Amino acid sequence: MIRQKIRLGDLLIQEELLTQEQLEHALKLQKESNYSKKLGQILVEEGFVTQKDLLKVLSKQLGYEFIDLYGQKIDFDKLARYPLQILKNAKAVPFDEDEDYIYIATSDPLNYEALDILERTLMKPLKIYLAPDDEVEAIFHRLSILEDTKFIIEEVKKELHTEGLKKEGEESAVMRLIHLIIKDSILRRASDIHIEPDEKKAVVRARIDGVLQETFVFDTEIYNALDTRIKLLGGLDISEKRKPQDGRFSMTIENKLYDFRLSTSPTIYGESLVMRVLDREKALLRLEELGFEDENLENFNRIIHYPYGIVLITGPTGSGKTTTLYAALNEIKNIHNKVMTIEDPVEYRLPLVQQVQVNEKAGLTFAVAVRSFLRQDPDVILIGEIRDSETLNAAAQASLTGHLVFSTLHTNDAPGAISRFAQMGLAPYMIADAMVGVVAQRLVRKICPYCKKETHLPPSIYKIVQKYLPDDYTVYRGLGCPKCDFTGYFGRTMISEILVIDEDIAKLISEGATKFEIYEYAVSHKGFKPMIYDGIKKALKGITTIEEVLRVTKEK
Template sequence: EESLITLRFRIDGVLHPAATLSPSTYVEILSHIKLLSQMKLNVTREAQDGRFTLILPDVSFEVRSSVIPSGFGETMVLRLLDPHSLFISFEELGLREDDVSTLREELKRPNGMILVTGPTGSGKTTTLYAFLASIKSPELKMLTLENPIEYHLEGVQQTQVDPTEGYSFAEGLKAILRQDPDVILIGEIRDLQTADTALNASLTGHLVFSTLHTNDAAGALPRLIDLGVQPSLLAPALNLIVAQRLVRRLCENCKTPVSLTDAVRDQARDFIKALPKNVLRETFSTPVFYEARGCSACGELGYRGRIGLFEFLKLTPHFDKLLHSEGFSEPDILEAAREQGFVTMQEDGILKALHGQTSLSEVERATGPIDWKRSLKTKKA
């Protein structure tokens, strides 16, 4: 606003008002951060990006800064990058036992591609780095192509694209392939050239990880075809597609059981009975869901940290036939996936809610309104 500056913190994906500042105080803070970020102080009508290191007594953070012009002056956003968040296990990410088993099996392969899909801020980079950390070995040469390099990984050769100099993902990937890599991480697939090069690399003895912006795992295949990829390339090259969202994790200190109506309780029981056999689960004799309450331990928010909701689409030989058929659609892909025990992100979220890890309201915030009947009908089809 013209006479008031609002400071907000995004905590676990949700914005919270923190303080208000006078324009004069804000200008002082803005100038100091621009200096730390090596931005130009006299440039106020152009967007600028920078970074600096924040060193505290017990920990240090990399800070990425962004400044853009607005109607009432410059707007600033700071993003804290915690290097300790990289050292996270698959279980801590939120993967179920059956998904961990599938993932470890796929990561043992010497070649092929694993795609991680989801919107910006859904945790894709953290997941990709967890993949690298789980297979890191002196016997493997691992290279990344990122924009920008967010975290520095020991034992991994990291490179960065520079579109302003004509060094794109497509050009960088071609250069990386001349560096004799075993494992390649590509920050994002945005065009046909990058997609084709990456898929062909996965067919010629390389294990490739990358990301794609789609709403779900099934949508990744039509998206690649829309880019111009030949359908005949997909099934042989793609090992696994992982889609994900992040939800807030309930505070264990104050989470409260929710009173369920008989209808919801019956729907939850039917949901549990309809789960695929490959989903390892405990027996829920009486379904219980929890909601956030708030206490001193969680800053009265009711949540502490975040956990992922995932869906795994494994490309079996059955998909090769489907992808060669004319006019196949996302529902066709989903139906084929259901036959091999596919669980959607929303269903994974319901399972996590049953385990008391998150709330149904968080699952709905990330995946949309829960339609129990639709889920059950699709599973039994």
């Protein structure tokens, strides 16, 4: 293997990705670690450069091409025969082979010693490509999963080949595997469990803190058994594989009862199964536990105690809207008022609340339910989502007849809800009279408290957020540890913006002001702060990272 002498620090300074002071600081830290850490690793840990920038510079200098490992058809059975520890030492994944070369992707092309050992072990020349560290680690993670689940997979196969014979009173191997998948996902704090078939394999992925992580890999034979058994659990038709189905089931995990919302969808390789984990305790969150900053909490508390009007929660799917709505209901429900909800579906059961589920086959839509609620003498009405003009008109009518109405809408920001109502056909004067407040929210991952440390912002990130930062600031990141599964994040919190519709803003709305005019007026006259301010504030407190905030918000 040809070794090129690379002065990484000088290259990064040359590309204006690093300053001389930052390089000297990193070299000092490397010396303090007794050179146990590589310079590139320290530069990334300190936040001076991103790994992507590092690999781009090395790619240019070494002449190695980038490759998308996820796009390669990797034979994991063959990969498992390679010496795993040697692969890990070289951070290298063999993904192809021909008569002349073994093709590998590595995230550490300067580790010549480890790559030499790998080449001697494989007894064939290496053709080197570059891949990000997270892609390489994901392949190693899948190999570990295959090894760890080998025993129970063999049990399931044995059971399938003996036509399901098992001892009396013994739980089937398929059911034990389902328990294992669900228990593992819950212990990882997953909100959703995905089982997805592919051409030759099926993959189980868990959505942890909003990001999907691969947890299990099975043969198609195992997937077929899982698919049938999970559909039986959810009360679905196991013979119907051509159209989507929805179901529900409950299961006790670690002496705690969980509900699961099951959804199936036909794909070209089989049915994609998704189980939404519904933890009953999460429905009982208090407003103070949601993550509102003091000013936003005060504003939200005020608008949910108004006697009438529409309170909207906006944001994309998976942004915590339902949790915020339920926390608001928990705050205001009591023995002296009547609360009714129409939901699709009912996710959590709430005491002292009359909950109704949409049933379109029977003609029970959001709009029909709201009109019927008005004859039930409610004080508070919750509408799961305003999807059409009929539901919107019913909600407006309910608010104008003295009811407090909560609902959700899919818009990117709080002022956008006003223009969305206008697009759906509600007259501006009606919007001004009916609406009392809009909350736009997102969920961001929290920095893992077990591996949190101070860091620096890369120049590319600093340029974007410079105007939001004070002169003297500190930011943090998680290095990654066993507690957070080496992601650097542990749990999620909310960032939000709240537009309170007072008389001045209501007057603007009734005069047909645009979303941008309302936004400008709210910022300059009412102290309205866009969501990014809330996110930056949390990042400066060490709750989340600037990168997380930019991932979910739009810089204004």
